[in-house]
Structure formats: structure tokens, C-alpha cells
Amino acid sequence: MLPKLIKIGNSLENVEEELEKLSLGNKALIVHGKTQTCKIAEKIKRAMGNYKVIEAGVEKVSPQTVSTLQKVVKENNIDFCLAVGGGTSIDAAKYTAYESKKPLVVFPTAPSHDGIASPNVSLKGWMKPYSLVATPPIAVLYHLPTLANAPYELVRAGVGDALAKYTASRDLLLALDTHKCEEDASYEDLRAVAYEHFITSAKIVTKEIERFREEGWEDVSSWLGTDSYKTFVSNLFFALFSSGLGMAKINSSVGASGSEHNIAHALQCNNRKHGEKVALASIPMLYLQQSCLNEDKIFGMDWKTIREHLSCLGLPTTVKELSIKDSEMVNAVLKGLQIGKMRKRYTILDFYAEKEKLNESSVYSILKETKLI
Numbered sequence: 346m347l348p349k350l351i352k353i354g355n356s357l358e359n360v361e362e363e364l365e366k367l368s369l370g371n372k373a374l375i376v377h378g379k380t381q382t383c384k385i386a387e388k389i390k391r392a393m394g395n396y397k398v399i400e401a402g403v404e405k406v407s408p409q410t411v412s413t414l415q416k417v418v419k420e421n422n423i424d425f426c427l428a429v430g431g432g433t434s435i436d437a438a439k440y441t442a443y444e445s446k447k448p449l450v451v452f453p454t455a456p457s458h459d460g461i462a463s464p465n466v467s468l469k470g471w472m473k474p475y476s477l478v479a480t481p482p483i484a485v486l487y488h489l490p491t492l493a494n495a496p497y498e499l500v501r502a503g504v505g506d507a508l509a510k511y512t513a514s515r516d517l518l519l520a521l522d523t524h525k526c527e528e529d530a531s532y533e534d535l536r537a538v539a540y541e542h543f544i545t546s547a548k549i550v551t552k553e554i555e556r557f558r559e560e561g562w563e564d565v566s567s568w569l570g571t572d573s574y575k576t577f578v579s580n581l582f583f584a585l586f587s588s589g590l591g592m593a594k595i596n597s598s599v600g601a602s603g604s605e606h607n608i609a610h611a612l613q614c615n616n617r618k619h620g621e622k623v624a625l626a627s628i629p630m631l632y633l634q635q636s637c638l639n640e641d642k643i644f645g646m647d648w649k650t651i652r653e654h655l656s657c658l659g660l661p662t663t664v665k666e667l668s669i670k671d672s673e674m675v676n677a678v679l680k681g682l683q684i685g686k687m688r689k690r691y692t693i694l695d696f697y698a699e700k701e702k703l704n705e706s707s708v709y710s711i712l713k714e715t716k717l718i
């Protein structure tokens with residue numbers, strides 16, 4: 346079943362009524378983060394007067410966190426999980442709900458990635474695999490006042506994750522065209538989802554960045570809090586939601602996570618946001634796709650333009666801005682190829698490696714050409 350999108354009123358007045366309509370039972374486990382999202386979870390709990398609510402704050406998605414949460418679900422006869430937060434809370438709750446065979450509702454507090462509505466759980470630091478396919482949420486609660494108030498660094502990370510769909514989807518089409526795609530879904534479904542969900546998401550966000558640039562805001566700080574910014578956040582949210590829906594349809598992240606995600610997975614800088622890393626890696630991958638496939642643009646985008654778009658929103662476009670060494674980025678690209686093989690995802694890196702030598706020196710030149718180093 347695909348997640349339902351439910352609009353929540355400004356003062357959370359319809360949270361309880363909307364949850365009741367879903368008929369999930371009356372015992373809920375709210376999984377939230379340890380800092381900001383804790384306060385939002387508190388307000389939601391108050392708005393759920395008729396429910397018996399247990400709260401759990403999580404810091405990371407470790408096997409231990411998940412087993413602790415599972416225990417809470419079992420001991421308290423929990424009917425459903427409600428994730429309140431960004432990446433960590435959603436992933437922890439998604440995994441717990443999946444393992445406990447309970448439904449999940451998500452209340453995202455930041456539009457920071459496309460895992461909001463997807464069945465995928467990212468497992469940072471679990472060595473491998475890098476993600477697993479659980480079940481998508483039953484419903485996603487959309488509350489614009491909360492999203493528009495999210496820290497800007499989370500919002501811009503969401504932009505990075507949405508723009509990464511250009512390269513990820515091109516990688517998928519390349520795999521389909523060369524008959525190297527190992528997915529369960531049919532070629533027709535994969536192609537349709539790539540266009541309808543992933544490429545459209547990237548295009549929605551691109552349009553929003555163009556609007557930001559056309560409106561001539563001097564800098565991001567003067568733009569925050571304005572109606573223009575709220576529209577941006579809202580459209581970004583819908584783009585990320587749609588991308589997650591696409592993943593739920595094909596039960597895989599293929600087309601939403603390609604070579605750029607593989608490189609990002611290989612980067613050790615865990616203090617940086619997922620969206621920042623995938624966005625940076627998408628610059629050289631877009632360049633490779635353009636040059637190896639002889640295409641001026643990839644779904645209307647080129648590496649120089651994406652670089653400008655990322656930069657004007659304050660996302661890193663150089664290795665230095667990500668605070669890593671040149672050699673770390675070179676190694677991440679090389680490791681990205683291996684991660685792709687492990688994930689059985691054919692990408693532009695495989696295509697390149699079949700024709701040219703993919704080694705330290707060639708990666709160095711690619712990164713230099715695209716001004717990452």
C-alpha cells in the first residue's frame with residue numbers, strides 16, 4: 346500500500362482526528378530525536394489526548410536502538426509507531442515498525458531527504474549493506490509551519506538529495522538500455538517511475554532554485570521566513586515525498602540512488618548531511634554521463650548548471666567545502682564503483698570503467714575538470 350499524504354492544520358488541531366480515521370488502534374510509540382524534535386513530539390502527544398502514548402528519543406539507528414524499540418513495542422502492546430523527526434527518527438521507527446510488523450506514520454520535521462515516504466532504511470555505520478527495504482509508512486503528516494521552521498542546513502540537504510535524482514535516474518536508464526538492471530520490477534515500471542517520480546522531483550526543485558535566483562534575493566538569510574521561502578520548502582517537501590512514493594512503487598531505491606549515492610556512502614565524513622554528500626558527488630557523475638553518453642544535457646541538466654544551483658543555496662561544490670582531503674574524494678569515487686557492484690546497481694562508473702581506466706589518476710582529472718578539487 347502506498348503512503349497517504351495528510352495535511353495537518355497550523356496548530357495540530359486535526360492530528361487526533363486524522364489518526365483515528367486510519368484506525369490503527371490507540372497505543373502509539375512516538376520515536377523522536379534527542380533535541381529539537383523532542384519539543385515537537387511533546388506538542389503532538391498533547392494533541393493526541395485519546396491515545397496512550399509512549400515516547401522514545403533516539404540518537405542513531407543502531408541494531409541496539411532498534412532492538413530496544415522493538416522491546417518497548419512488545420511490552421506495551423503498541424498498535425503503531427509514529428516517527429517525529431528527520432532522518433534518524435524516521436529510519437529507527439521504520440525499521441522498528443517493520444520488524445515488529447506494526448504500521449508506521451511519519452511526521453517529518455524537516456524536508457531533508459527522500460526517505461520520508463519510502464520503504465528504505467539507511468543503515469549508516471552498519472558496514473554493509475547500506476540500506477534495506479522495509480515497508481513504507483501508512484501515512485505521512487504534512488505540517489508546513491514545522492517544515493518551514495527546520496534548520497536551513499537540513500532544507501538545503503533535501504535540495505541536494507532531490508537534485509541527485511538526475512544522475513541516479515540516468516544511471517537506471519543506462520542499466521535498462523544495456524540490459525544490466527537486476528531489479529525485480531519490470532523495465533516498463535522502472536522507466537515510468539523514473540520519469541514520473543524521480544526526474545520530476547529533481548525538476549520541481551530545479552524550478553524552485555531558478556525562481557529563487559530570478560527573484561534576486563541577496564542571500565539565503567534574507568530569504569528565510571518569507572512567503573517565497575515557505576513556497577520553496579513546501580514544493581521541496583512534495584518533491585521528496587513523490588520520490589519516496591516512487592521508491593515505494595518499485596520497492597527499491599534504484600533510480601533515486603545511483604553512482605552519486607554510492608560515492609557518498611563511501612565518504613567517511615559522517616558529520617555532513619546525506620544530501621550535501623550526494624549533491625557534491627552528482628557534479629562529476631553528471632559530467633561523466635554527459636561526456637561518456639554524448640549528451641549535452643541529462644534530462645535538461647548539465648554539470649555546470651547544477652554546480653551553480655548548489656552553490657547559490659550554500660551547498661558544497663568543492664572537496665574543501667566538505668572539509669575532506671582531495672585523496673579522500675578520489676578514494677570515495679573508486680570505492681563507489683565497488684559499492685555499486687555490491688548493491689548490484691550498474692552505473693556510469695561501470696560504463697566508464699569498461700571503456701577507460703578508472704584509477705586514481707583518471708578520477709583526479711575528472712574531479713579537477715569539474716572543479717571539485
Ligand SMILES: [Zn+2]
Nearest residue numbers: 458459506623
Ligand atoms: Zn538519498
